[in-house]
Amino acid sequence: MISRKIKFLFFLVFTSTAFIPLSVYAQVRQGQSLRSSQQFRLGQRIIRVAQPGQLADSVNVWGDVNSPGRYLIPQNTTLPELLSYSLGPKTISNNQTQLNWSKRRVEINVSQYNPKEGKEVVKNFQYKFNDPLPKGMRHFQLKNNQVVSVQVKRRPSFVDYIRVIAPIISTIATGFLIIQRL
Numbered sequence: 001m002i003s004r005k006i007k008f009l010f011f012l013v014f015t016s017t018a019f020i021p022l023s024v025y026a027q028v029r030q031g032q033s034l035r036s037s038q039q040f041r042l043g044q045r046i047i048r049v050a051q052p053g054q055l056a057d058s059v060n061v062w063g064d065v066n067s068p069g070r071y072l073i074p075q076n077t078t079l080p081e082l083l084s085y086s087l088g089p090k091t092i093s094n095n096q097t098q099l100n101w102s103k104r105r106v107e108i109n110v111s112q113y114n115p116k117e118g119k120e121v122v123k124n125f126q127y128k129f130n131d132p133l134p135k136g137m138r139h140f141q142l143k144n145n146q147v148v149s150v151q152v153k154r155r156p157s158f159v160d161y162i163r164v165i166a167p168i169i170s171t172i173a174t175g176f177l178i179i180q181r182l
Contacts, residue, residue: 004093049077049085061141063150064090073103079110079125079140080133082148089152104129104154108137112146 047069050056055075059082061068066087073082083089089106106129111122125137129152142148 030123046072047085050074053169056147057142058145058147060147061086061150062147064152065150066090077142079108079137079142079148082142083108083150086150089129089150091152104152107151107153109149110140110146111149112143144175 045068047067048071050072051074056072057075057077059071059073059077060069061082061181065083066089067084071082073085091104106127108125109122110125111120113119114121123140125134125140127137129136
């Protein structure tokens with residue numbers, strides 16, 4: 001007779017080989033096709049917003065957004081809609097506290113290569129974090145193969161200056177004390 005340990009071991013091996021491929025298959029089917037999951041492994045991230053069969057544009061979103069990547073968006077999508085799809089600009093924080101009191105601003109560049117002129121054409125939008133959107137940004141319609149880069153910036157605070165100056169002062173003071181002891 002087969003012992004209970006061997007039966008348990010056989011049961012464990014059988015269930016792991018039977019159900020692990022099903023979970024992997026479900027993950028591939030749930031996401032996108034196998035080809036796009038292979039692209040994701042190669043470092044490309046494609047986020048589909050447009051419905052299958054809908055006319056779509058492909059736009060890259062880079063920088064300080066919560067979900068950067070390549071987006072397949074419906075045609076005539078506006079820039080604020082794309083920022084919503086990418087979960088909006090990141091807020092600036094240091095490791096200890098959120099710097100809500102500092103004056104933050106958002107810079108958005110939308111660039112596209114113009115083959116007629118042979119150069120990159122860039123449209124720039126800048127606004128303070130809590131101010132209304134700049135003129136022309138709300139209705140700015142994105143086109144295929146544009147690159148949208150978002151940067152969240154802030155003015156340096158007093159603490160930032162201290163972080164730069166303090167190591168310099170301590171190095172000078174240490175050097176002075178060492179020279180004085182010699």
